[in-house]
Amino acid sequence: MYGSEDLELNRRxxxxxxxxxxxxxxxxxxxxxxxxxxxxxxxxxxxxxxNGMAHEVDIDTRTTLLDAVREHLHLTGAKKGxxxxxxxxxxxxxxGRRINSCLTLAxxxxxxxxxxxxxxxxxxxxxxxxxxxxxxxxxxxGFCTPGQIxxxxxxxxxxxxxxxxHVTVDLTANAVITTDEIRERMSGNICRCGAYSNIIxxxxxxxxxxx
Amino acid sequence: MKFDTPAGRNPxxxxxxVGRATDRIDGPFKTTGTANYAYDWHDPQSKAVYGFVVxxxxxxxxxxxMALDEARAARGVLAIVTADxxxxxxxxxxxxxxxxxxxxxxxYHQAIALVVAETFEQARSAAALIRVDYAETKGEFxxxxxxxxxxxxxxxxxxxxxxxxxxxxxxxxxxxxxDATYTTPDQAHAMMEPxxxxxxxxxxALTVWTSNQMIAWGTRDLAxxxxxxxxxxxxxxxxxxxxxxxxxxxxxxxxxAALGAxxxxxxxxxxxxxxxxxxxxxxxxATIQRIRLGATPDGTITAIGHESWSGNLPGGKPEAxxxxxxxxxxxxxxxxxxxxxMLDLPEGNSMRAPGEAPGLMVLEIAxxxxxxxLGLDPVEFRIRNDTQVDPEKPERRFSQRSLIxxxxxGAARFGWDKRIVKPGQVRDGRWLVGxxxxxxxxxxxxxxxxxxxxxxxxxxxxxxxxMTDIGTGSxxxxxxxxxxxxxxxxxxxxxxxxxxxxxxxxxxxxxxxxNSSTSGVYAACIKLREAVARALGFNSEDAVFEDGxxxxxxxxxxxxxxxxxxxxxAEDTIEFGGDFSKTYQQSTFGAHFxxxxxxxxxxxxxxxxxxxxxxxxxILNPKSARSQVIGGMTMGVGxxxxxELAVDTRRGFFVNHDLAGYEVPVHADIPHxxxxxxxxxxxxxxxxxxxxxxxxxxxxxSAAVANAVYNATGIRVRDYPLTxxxxxxxxxxxx
Numbered sequence: 035m036y037g038s039e040d041l042e043l044n045r046r047x048x049x050x051x052x053x054x055x056x057x058x059x060x061x062x063x064x065x066x067x068x069x070x071x072x073x074x075x076x077x078x079x080x081x082x083x084x085n086g087m088a089h090e091v092d093i094d095t096r097t098t099l100l101d102a103v104r105e106h107l108h109l110t111g112a113k114k115g116x117x118x119x120x121x122x123x124x125x126x127x128x129x130g131r132r133i134n135s136c137l138t139l140a141x142x143x144x145x146x147x148x149x150x151x152x153x154x155x156x157x158x159x160x161x162x163x164x165x166x167x168x169x170x171x172x173x174x175x176g177f178c179t180p181g182q183i184x185x186x187x188x189x190x191x192x193x194x195x196x197x198x199x200h201v202t203v204d205l206t207a208n209a210v211i212t213t214d215e216i217r218e219r220m221s222g223n224i225c226r227c228g229a230y231s232n233i234i235x236x237x238x239x240x241x242x243x244x245x
Numbered sequence: 246m247k248f249d250t251p252a253g254r255n256p257x258x259x260x261x262x263v264g265r266a267t268d269r270i271d272g273p274f275k276t277t278g279t280a281n282y283a284y285d286w287h288d289p290q291s292k293a294v295y296g297f298v299v300x301x302x303x304x305x306x307x308x309x310x311m312a313l314d315e316a317r318a319a320r321g322v323l324a325i326v327t328a329d330x331x332x333x334x335x336x337x338x339x340x341x342x343x344x345x346x347x348x349x350x351x352x353y354h355q356a357i358a359l360v361v362a363e364t365f366e367q368a369r370s371a372a373a374l375i376r377v378d379y380a381e382t383k384g385e386f387x388x389x390x391x392x393x394x395x396x397x398x399x400x401x402x403x404x405x406x407x408x409x410x411x412x413x414x415x416x417x418x419x420x421x422x423x424d425a426t427y428t429t430p431d432q433a434h435a436m437m438e439p440x441x442x443x444x445x446x447x448x449x450a451l452t453v454w455t456s457n458q459m460i461a462w463g464t465r466d467l468a469x470x471x472x473x474x475x476x477x478x479x480x481x482x483x484x485x486x487x488x489x490x491x492x493x494x495x496x497x498x499x500x501x502a503a504l505g506a507x508x509x510x511x512x513x514x515x516x517x518x519x520x521x522x523x524x525x526x527x528x529x530x531a532t533i534q535r536i537r538l539g540a541t542p543d544g545t546i547t548a549i550g551h552e553s554w555s556g557n558l559p560g561g562k563p564e565a566x567x568x569x570x571x572x573x574x575x576x577x578x579x580x581x582x583x584x585x586x587m588l589d590l591p592e593g594n595s596m597r598a599p600g601e602a603p604g605l606m607v608l609e610i611a612x613x614x615x616x617x618x619l620g621l622d623p624v625e626f627r628i629r630n631d632t633q634v635d636p637e638k639p640e641r642r643f644s645q646r647s648l649i650x651x652x653x654x655g656a657a658r659f660g661w662d663k664r665i666v667k668p669g670q671v672r673d674g675r676w677l678v679g680x681x682x683x684x685x686x687x688x689x690x691x692x693x694x695x696x697x698x699x700x701x702x703x704x705x706x707x708x709x710x711x712m713t714d715i716g717t718g719s720x721x722x723x724x725x726x727x728x729x730x731x732x733x734x735x736x737x738x739x740x741x742x743x744x745x746x747x748x749x750x751x752x753x754x755x756x757x758x759x760n761s762s763t764s765g766v767y768a769a770c771i772k773l774r775e776a777v778a779r780a781l782g783f784n785s786e787d788a789v790f791e792d793g794x795x796x797x798x799x800x801x802x803x804x805x806x807x808x809x810x811x812x813x814x815a816e817d818t819i820e821f822g823g824d825f826s827k828t829y830q831q832s833t834f835g836a837h838f839x840x841x842x843x844x845x846x847x848x849x850x851x852x853x854x855x856x857x858x859x860x861x862x863x864i865l866n867p868k869s870a871r872s873q874v875i876g877g878m879t880m881g882v883g884x885x886x887x888x889e890l891a892v893d894t895r896r897g898f899f900v901n902h903d904l905a906g907y908e909v910p911v912h913a914d915i916p917h918x919x920x921x922x923x924x925x926x927x928x929x930x931x932x933x934x935x936x937x938x939x940x941x942x943x944x945x946x947s948a949a950v951a952n953a954v955y956n957a958t959g960i961r962v963r964d965y966p967l968t969x970x971x972x973x974x975x976x977x978x979x980x
Contacts, residue, residue: 073319073370096366105365110285111278113486115437116519120904123437150278157273168272171872175716176275177437177486183276213917221911224904226437226487227716228879229872230911231918 082146084109085153095141099133100124102140103150111151111180115224122223125181125188126150132188134222151180154187162243163187166236174227182223186237189219190244211241246768248691249823252928256790257767262728262735263933266868270735271484271720280484283441283456284516293443294323296361296505296515297368298498299375300354300525301346304897305384305589308348308357312376316360319374321367324508326359331504337466337495341560341592344470344497345504350379351558352591353898354524359501361509384589385556386897388531392554395584400565400600407571407581409637412537415578416548419539423615427536427607427963429566431890431899432529433522433907434596438486440526441516444502451506452479455499458488459752460711464745466495471503482743485715485753489880490595492715493754496526523591523902528890530555530564530593532603536611539578544621546576546630551608553581556588564593565600569686569944570608572830575632589897595754597880598940601687602947606884606965609683609948614961622666623682623952624656624836635830644829644929647860648684651836654921655858656682659838668959669977676842677977678853679957683945685835685859689927689936690757694765695748695818698727698773702812704793704805706731706773707739712750712762714742716876717939718869719753719762725866726763726933730770731804732790748816756833756937759865764819764931772815777807819931829929833941835859837878837949843957845979848972850954852882856919857946862927862936870938875918877942883910884943885950889966 075094082089084107091106098117103109103126112135115123119137126135127149155161163186166172173179193209201218202209209215216237217230225233257263274280287293301308313325328334328347336343346355358375362368385391397405416422442455451473457463460480468475485492498515505513517525532555539548551570555563567581596602616626628649635641656662664680665671671678696710708727714720724738731738741747748769751761778785783797794801807813825831840854857874864870887908890899901907926934947965955961960975 073321073367075320075364075366094364094366096370097364101365104285108287109278110281110287113282113438114284114516115439116904118519118903118905120519121437151276152278154277156277157279160273160276164273164276167276168268171269171272171868173272173275173716174718174869174872174876175437175485175487176271176280177282179275180278217912217915221913224437224909224911226435226489226880226909227872228876228910228915230879230915231875232872233912234917 078141080141080144082143082148084148085150093140095139097140098136099138099140099143100135103135109150109152113177113180115178122185123178123181125184125223127184127188132185151184154183163240166240170232170236172233172236173229178223178225182225182233185220185223189216190237190241192219213238246771246817246819248764248819248821248931252932252934255932256730257933259729262725263865264863267721267725267735267866269718269721269869270724270740271714282438282484282486283443283454283482284514286443286454288512291445291512293512293514294361294363294509295365295368296359296502296513297372298356298501298515298517298521299358299360299372300521301350301357303350303379303381304353304386306350306379306381308350309378309380316371316374319367319371321363322360322371323363324361324505326501326504326508327357333472335469335472337470339462339466339494341558344500352524352589354521356497356501356525359505359515361505361513384897385587386590386892387894388533388554388556388586388588391556391586391588392533395554395586398563398583398585400563400568400583403568405583410578412548412550412578412580416537416539416550419547420542421540421618423536423538423611423618425536425611425614425963427534427610429532429603429606429965431531431892432596432884432888433890434489434491435904435907435909436487436489436491439517439519439522440492440496440498442499442502443512443514444506445512446506449473450477451503452481453499453503454481456485456492457482458485458492458713458715458754460713460743460745461749461752463495467499467503470495470500480745482713485713488715488753489597490599490754491526493595520903523890523899523907527592527594529596529603530557532564532566534566534607536608538611538615540615540619542619544619544626544629546574548578549574549576550580554584554586555593556586557593558589559587561592564603566604568600569604571637572635572832573684573686574630575636576630579636590892597877598687598943601944605683605686605945606947609945610951610963613952613955624652624661627684628652641828641830644831645860645862645925645927646834647923647925648834650923651834651858651860655836655838655856658921659856661838664956668956673842675845677845677957678840678842679953679955681839681949681952681956683837683949683952685837685941685945687756687833687937687941687944689831689833689930690755691821691931692751692757692761693818693820694751694761695816696750696765696769697748697814697816698769700773700777700808700813702805702808704803704808705737705739706733707741708766709741709747710750710762710765711745711747712742712758713753715753717753717758717873718866719758721869722759722763722865723766726766727770730767730774733793748818756940760931760933760935760937763865763933763935767932768817768819769815772817773813776813776815777804780807780813825929831930831936833861833936833938835941837945839949839953841950841953841957843954845976848969848976850886850967850969852914852916852950854916857942858921858923859938859941860923860925861938861941862925862930863934864922865933865935867922870922871920873939874920874942877940878918878946879910879915881943881946882914882950884965885947885967887966
């Protein structure tokens with residue numbers, strides 16, 4: 035591919051040069067010499083709790099939190115919809131705050147408390163938000179649903195904690211739970227099936243019960 | 246069971262379970278992350294390895310050389326599959342381009358290699374080491390530029406050109422005329438779950454956990470592609486993370502997973518990356534459409550003409566944008582024409598309501614424009630041109646047609662009488678406010694569908710069919726159907742779907758799934774009822790199944806008794822035949838009402854209110870059916886306001902190939918949505934007396950939005966999507 039191939043090559047050379055510098059300044063030289071194949075993964079041990087259970091994994095440093103949980107711990111509730119932080123299907127709750135788990139590396143979460151959809155409730159013992167999604171049909175294909183629910187739980191907590199959003203009118207007063215606030219804060223969680231209207235109903239019901 | 250006479254009274258009519266708003270039986274799994282989608286399968290005995298797809302970076306040409314050595318040498322790499330080493334591959338019956346390209350490249354991001362490695366990170370990293378030399382050839386990528394080279398192309402079950410009466414003469418002499426050309430862009434399904442498959446060989450038998458709407462098509466085409474007997478292929482797809490037509494067909498990731506697994510003798514899992522999905526798979530093709538309407542001053546349509554141009558790869562089909570125009574409105578003189586030009590963009594194919602969705606985006610703006618020319622209310626103009634018969638063949642009646650009721654009921658509920666006819670008159674703060682209406686229309690198709698039902702000694706009925714649930718609610722309506730037929734509550738029914746080991750169903754597409762697949766379950770349950778009655782010594786004719794018991798005369802026995810001596814299994818397939826299609830036209834109808842606000846300074850468009858009134862036969866589960874409709878309405882808002890695959894007409898690809906560039910509606914874009922179903926049963930459609938509804942919801946929505954924008958601003962945009970740049974320089978004075 036003419037034109038852009040040149041760009042690709044330039045970028046690759048640039049990256050190779052940049053990483054060599056980083057190695058020279060930041061890493062012990064023995065680590066570099068020991069690696070016979072430059073594609074050898076750099077492994078790192080990381081410990082965190084997931085849904086209250088302690089885990090220690092020895093993991094390729096390139097592994098995202100999402101892939102660590104899905105592919106290594108086999109908790110596949112969180113979904114990979116884009117791997118870019120564009121869709122929200124991978125949303126988890128880390129130390130009480132929601133996060134796109136595809137946009138963060140597992141090694142950055144040493145010591146963190148992570149909650150996934152599996153940690154909120156189980157069939158037969160649903161979290162109130164999960165039950166409200168069932169009651170209001172707040173899903174269709176279900177693929178974005180774990181992310182919607184994790185986000186939904188965290189959003190209500192954010193509002194209760196007084197964290198303002200783009201649509202909060204008065205930044206000095208406590209944020210109140212309105213459909214506008216919910217819609218704004220949930221807009222990082224895409225539902226292509228278009229269950230939005232029902233998700234708002236589900237969240238509004240849970241918010242009302244909490245209030 | 247052959248369905249060839251109108252349905253009489255049958256056990257479904259009891260409506261003890263069917264027809265009631267019911268929570269989805271798969272809901273507790275979907276909401277807890279315990280529903281297994283394709284990429285979620287994990288076998289602790291046989292750990293899968295990871296495949297990463299490499300896509301071509303030219304739109305057309307040949308691969309001259311592929312440098313694989315560096316990638317092969319990378320740590321963890323187990324195999325690299327290319328056309329060179331994959332062995333002979335055929336092409337699926339329903340694929341236009343090959344799913345593994347090379348040396349010929351037919352479209353941008355056509356798969357040309359799969360790198361298989363121990364971990365995902367290793368496969369991805371090695372894939373970036375592959376260098377490809379291409380010899381590019383010139384392609385055609387601009388529909389407008391090649392439009393006039395388009396050839397007549399017939400549609401599924403319809404000719405390319407239709408003429409009734411004297412269209413040209415009637416149009417030329419019509420006192421009121423509209424002649425306008427519109428465009429709709431290429432659109433992406435952008436379902437949340439990317440195409441994903443895990444393939445595993447056991448000897449010469451292949452199992453693929455995948456995400457596919459049509460199990461039997463996928464099984465057939467995978468076997469055909471690999472050159473193995475279809476009995477050796479098993480597809481498993483119990484949960485599908487959205488399809489919208491994009492997963493009707495076998496796609497590259499399934500073929501590559503199978504090839505990777507064959508090469509490595511390990512299970513291989515492959516998901517398309519999001520950026521690859523848009524150019525690697527299929528999309529809704531762009532159209533250019535010309536509408537001509539002629540009418541008398543009282544608003545009677547005398548001439549109606551619709552022409553559509555679209556493009557596709559060789560072997561691809563045209564977008565059937567004209568098809569609703571043959572049936573929706575009366576008018577003695579009619580014509581439609583479909584032209585297909587060759588384009589070298591990725592393959593265009595079905596996306597939610599193919600044909601009608603883009604067709605109504607255009608026709609229903611034209612109707613709004615014509616109503617204005619006539620000085621008629623757009624609701625009244627449509628009502629005036631209603632027809633109860635096929636306008637081309639008046640001897641064919643619509644089995645049911647309640648378009649007028651949808652329009653009238655919707656107008657009353659929405660407060661249509663408050664609409665100010667003259668555009669640009671209503672202000673609410675910084676918003677210019679307008680209302681729009683459009684008719685919704687989608688044909689009802691019935692497709693042969695089979696199911697197996699089993700009664701056990703606990704009185705539990707298990708249904709097995711290869712039908713899929715793509716978010717449509719199939720699990721629940723199939724469970725409701727079996728429960729109603731066997732006189733059980735829904736919790737006594739187990740539903741198993743999406744496995745090629747089960748009887749072949751209609752699959753999910755074209756809004757034919759709900760009615761067809763439940764009819765297949767109905768047929769199997771009729772057989773099961775007969776077998777149960779026999780086992781219990783009843784005359785099956787007068788056995789009544791209710792409350793978990795079977796009753797005849799004074800004798801009543803628990804249903805479970807029949808299964809005590811061993812499971813009773815029954816299987817059947819519903820086949821739709823007879824002269825129904827000659828005698829009746831089966832369609833679904835609706836009316837969409839939309840209110841928008843347009844920012845007087847920025848031309849930002851916000852949808853404020855939406856209502857759909859639908860007439861689609863018996864509604865099997867009003868809760869999930871309503872969800873289907875609001876989902877369609879949401880996608881219709883996307884099509885109206887934001888969705889457009891931007892074509893690079895020099896390089897031949899869709900530029901905005903991720904979810905940041907290809908915008909779809911998010912929470913903040915969608916207001917509360919109101920849906921009303923008319924109380925209707927259609928005995929011509931099936932024993933269920935139901936019809937499809939999943940695509941009706943999108944049909945006409947975009948035009949209703951566009952018409953509301955016109956009413957708000959006085960600006961008529963004929964090129965979708967209605968982005969604010971198309972309004973800004975024409976906005977009314979902000980003062």
